[in-house]
Amino acid sequence: MSCVEEVQRIVVEFVKKRKNPPRVEISSIEHKDGVWIVRGTCPIDLEGHPWREIFTIEVDRKGKIKNMDFSLL
Known part of the structure; x- marks a missing residue:
């Protein structure tokens, strides 16, 4: 599993545990600093x-999750 796939898996699991949505859609993943x-x-x-x-x-x-921001679209 690549780093990008692992990060995506971590985030999807985190959002599912926190919000319990029927699905989670990832739009972008970037590596910075x-x-x-x-x-x-x-x-x-x-x-x-x-x-x-x-x-x-x-x-x-x-x-580890370091920061998160959720807001209504």
Whole structure:
């Protein structure tokens, strides 16, 4: 498994545990200053209404989540 695939797996598992969405879509993965930056979206149910939530999650070289940002699209 490549580094990119491993980082993607870590982020998808993290978002699924935290938000419990039916799916997680990764839009980009970049490596900058020793940190992997992963951006994507996931559907959420907000008081009975479907919304899309965007996220940016930073993962360090050891596979630990260092920073995260979730916001409604």
